Amino acid sequence: MSERIGFVGLGIMGAGMASNLIEKGHDVVVWNRTASRMEPLVAAGAVAATSPAEVGRLCPIVMICVSDTPDVDAVLHSDDGLLGGVSVGSLVIDHSTISPGATVGFAEEVAGLGGSWIDAPVSGGSEGAAKGTLSIMVGGSEAAVERARPYMEAFGTTITHVGPVGSGQQVKIVNQILVVGSQLAVSEALLFAQASGLDLEATLDAVKGGAAGSWMLANRGPQMIERDWRPGFTIDLQQKDLRLALEAADSVGSPIPGTALVFQMYRALQNEGLGGEGNHALVKALEKMSGIEVGSP
Amino acid sequence: MSERIGFVGLGIMGAGMASNLIEKGHDVVVWNRTASRMEPLVAAGAVAATSPAEVGRLCPIVMICVSDTPDVDAVLHSDDGLLGGVSVGSLVIDHSTISPGATVGFAEEVAGLGGSWIDAPVSGGSEGAAKGTLSIMVGGSEAAVERARPYMEAFGTTITHVGPVGSGQQVKIVNQILVVGSQLAVSEALLFAQASGLDLEATLDAVKGGAAGSWMLANRGPQMIERDWRPGFTIDLQQKDLRLALEAADSVGSPIPGTALVFQMYRALQNEGLGGEGNHALVKALEKMSGIEVGSP
Numbered sequence: 046m047s048e049r050i051g052f053v054g055l056g057i058m059g060a061g062m063a064s065n066l067i068e069k070g071h072d073v074v075v076w077n078r079t080a081s082r083m084e085p086l087v088a089a090g091a092v093a094a095t096s097p098a099e100v101g102r103l104c105p106i107v108m109i110c111v112s113d114t115p116d117v118d119a120v121l122h123s124d125d126g127l128l129g130g131v132s133v134g135s136l137v138i139d140h141s142t143i144s145p146g147a148t149v150g151f152a153e154e155v156a157g158l159g160g161s162w163i164d165a166p167v168s169g170g171s172e173g174a175a176k177g178t179l180s181i182m183v184g185g186s187e188a189a190v191e192r193a194r195p196y197m198e199a200f201g202t203t204i205t206h207v208g209p210v211g212s213g214q215q216v217k218i219v220n221q222i223l224v225v226g227s228q229l230a231v232s233e234a235l236l237f238a239q240a241s242g243l244d245l246e247a248t249l250d251a252v253k254g255g256a257a258g259s260w261m262l263a264n265r266g267p268q269m270i271e272r273d274w275r276p277g278f279t280i281d282l283q284q285k286d287l288r289l290a291l292e293a294a295d296s297v298g299s300p301i302p303g304t305a306l307v308f309q310m311y312r313a314l315q316n317e318g319l320g321g322e323g324n325h326a327l328v329k330a331l332e333k334m335s336g337i338e339v340g341s342p
Numbered sequence: 343m344s345e346r347i348g349f350v351g352l353g354i355m356g357a358g359m360a361s362n363l364i365e366k367g368h369d370v371v372v373w374n375r376t377a378s379r380m381e382p383l384v385a386a387g388a389v390a391a392t393s394p395a396e397v398g399r400l401c402p403i404v405m406i407c408v409s410d411t412p413d414v415d416a417v418l419h420s421d422d423g424l425l426g427g428v429s430v431g432s433l434v435i436d437h438s439t440i441s442p443g444a445t446v447g448f449a450e451e452v453a454g455l456g457g458s459w460i461d462a463p464v465s466g467g468s469e470g471a472a473k474g475t476l477s478i479m480v481g482g483s484e485a486a487v488e489r490a491r492p493y494m495e496a497f498g499t500t501i502t503h504v505g506p507v508g509s510g511q512q513v514k515i516v517n518q519i520l521v522v523g524s525q526l527a528v529s530e531a532l533l534f535a536q537a538s539g540l541d542l543e544a545t546l547d548a549v550k551g552g553a554a555g556s557w558m559l560a561n562r563g564p565q566m567i568e569r570d571w572r573p574g575f576t577i578d579l580q581q582k583d584l585r586l587a588l589e590a591a592d593s594v595g596s597p598i599p600g601t602a603l604v605f606q607m608y609r610a611l612q613n614e615g616l617g618g619e620g621n622h623a624l625v626k627a628l629e630k631m632s633g634i635e636v637g638s639p
Contacts, residue, residue: 145538168552182548205548208541215538216548222531223554226600230523233598234516237587240596241442241512244505251479251502251513255465256574257520259556277553290534299537300631301530303523303600334597 398427
């Protein structure tokens with residue numbers, strides 16, 4: 046039995062995910078703060094709601110995909126917010142990447158109204174959202190996750206239930222710690238190679254298949270050599286996630302010195318107006334320190 | 343036409359490499375400072391020389407595989423050192439991981455005697471040496487590298503000529519910067535996951551296939567969760583290579599702040615007597631800071 050799906054937040058990620066739901070034949074109700082972003086979805090067959098509360102009243106399952114903790118807070122608590130439409134049996138699926146601690150609080154509020162919550166942050170970028178090939182890290186009860194799974198399969202190819210509510214957000218932070226640590230290593234390695242006068246492509250070929258190998262080296266290394274800073278994921282979004290990582294790591298007492306270093310380096314790049322470039326532009330922080338530039342345009 | 347091959351340095355790496363040369367049918371002369379280490383090779387068909395100079399006189403091609411720059415220096419310059427046996431047409435292949443700057447100096451000395459030098463540090467560990475599956479990063483002239491290639495194929499599956507003399511050592515440093523950067527990221531990520539109460543195996547499964555993925559995460563992550571600190575590569579050897587990396591990066595003016603951080607962390611672990619553990623024991627530095635321990639025995 047297919048349930049009607051609400052979708053709140055039609056940014057570059059949410060629009061792709063909602064489109065995939067519609068394409069797979071689901072009955073979808075959408076809402077977005079900027080109303081014009083609903084138009085292409087309505088043209089594709091979705092119904093436009095007038096508020097998050099209305100989405101909640103119309104749909105037993107509501108997906109949220111917004112930017113940060115305060116945005117989810119606003120979706121839930123503003124006038125005509127989603128909590129006004131949640132009732133017994135409602136399931137809220139939050140695909141945003143937000144604070145694990147705040148997530149637990151939101152889930153408790155929804156549970157108080159008889160509903161349930163799963164946190165299901167995604168990775169794979171706008172391309173993954175459009176193609177329906179996202180990885181989804183899911184926290185919540187077994188029953189809620191199994192109820193949500195067939196709908197998440199509309200846009201996700203790897204859906205991993207990692208534990209109770211909040212653990213999806215924690216695993217997303219684990220993911221981001223790994224991503225920026227790899228990015229720092231690739232940045233240092235390529236700048237050293239450049240400074241040493243090495244052929245960067247031959248260098249990549251020599252090291253990428255062994256213990257030095259990573260997704261970041263294989264995928265962003267060649268892009269860095271070409272000085273192509275178009276974002277798969279912007280510095281501004283990366284920095285938002287690192288702020289969540291630093292807060293969460295602080296709260297559990299876990300030192301993340303490399304991640305903290307990368308945060309400071311991205312902060313310097315944001316100050317230079319580079320927040321819209323891809324996260325692989327991290328190397329520019331080292332370039333500015335050294336006066337050396339990787340690759341050639 | 344097959345040339346006679348000398349092999350100087352029969353440590354855990356060199357013994358495996360020399361064995362593979364003998365197995366592939368090459369005519370091999372060996373020398374090692376501790377004579378008893380020559381015995382298994384002689385039993386397999388090698389001839390034992392009495393000094394590096396004699397190896398040079400007997401063999402047109404001489405491979406060296408020792409630990410560090412001073413060891414190569416001793417092989418070349420001690421009484422009855424290899425330079426005493428080098429003559430016009432000699433080819434010296436240095437498989438040690440040593441200073442790129444010192445390498446250029448050694449190559450010039452050999453060139454002054456009419457010989458040539460290639461630097462060919464390896465990665466893949468003792469297992470790769472024994473199985474003949476090493477990756478070899480090679481610096482030197484095209485002619486010298488092509489002359490050496492059929493012999494290196496006895497123990498190497500990926501042989502990449504990256505540039506002139508010294509560039510093999512530089513690329514090995516690039517490799518080590520990437521290795522320890524990945525190791526730092528994996529250490530921070532797993533300790534945060536542990537501190538957050540996550541299931542570590544489910545967490546690994548959720549993140550390893552995407553942008554967070556690396557050889558280190560896939561191969562050392564599970565070992566760290568099991569607190570198996572047996573070395574693929576020891577902290578002491580890693581630290582020797584990081585000292586080379588810090589010196590080389592300083593000499594070319596390239597900042598490597600993450601690598602420098604890892605060096606300090608490994609230094610603390612060496613002070614605790616952990617230098618013989620695997621380089622993935624890096625996480626223990628974070629554990630000591632936090633009182634949190636990854637995984638369970």
